[in-house]
Amino acid sequence: MKLHGYFRSSAAYRVRIALNLKGLGAEHLPHHLRKGEQCAPAYLAINPQGLVPALEDDAGVVLTQSVAIIEWLDETHPNPPLLPKDTLQRAKVRAFALAIACDTHPVQNLKVLARLRELGLPEEKVQDWAAWVNREGLSACETLIRDEKGPFCFGDAPTLADLCLVPQLANARRFGVDVAAYPRLLKAEAAAKALPAFANAAPEKQPDAE
DSSP states (O other): OEEEEOTTOHHHHHHHHHHHHHTOOOEEEEOOGGGTGGGSHHHHTTOTTOOSOEEEOTTOOEEESHHHHHHHHHHHSOSSOSSOSSHHHHHHHHHHHHHHHTTTGGGGSHHHHHHHHHTTOOHHHHHHHHHHHHHHHHHHHHHHTTTSOSSBTTBSSOOHHHHHHHHHHHHHHHTTOOGGGOHHHHHHHHHHHTSHHHHTTSGGGSTTOO
């Protein structure tokens, strides 16, 4: 398999964690987002959205969108499972993950922030926007799992929720958010980061890290 990504991309970070948990190897092909390499014609032929990650399987079939990629990995390599068997819990895990992957991360990512700059917002306001988005999303996520048993987001093993949470907390810190306001999320993060699969997927551990 080939994983197209970027060391600091939180969406690619999610997929790296999933690959590690499943014990799957992949050739990592970096595309420097700040240099616009994701918009090169050769990459747009792989992912017309011009986003990372994209995963090519051994047959050359391309999958895009991190959550879809992770669910495919979970279905084709079911151990360890990343979604609970219980239908209600599975829905809760998906809801938490999507609160991050659909409603928080996309509106503070590089493309959105670049557009805000194009519209004339001063850099201070751009950074404030990104921090506000993170605080809004993480506050909701803190409430979503407040009464869930730990140490992970949902129980005693990592799920799709944890794969989304850990990269988003990294994003929040980059934008100066005081994450101490989210003790339940930090508890899940600590449990996750104690696992080699999470630790080895961290941005600073990637070959293209700056």
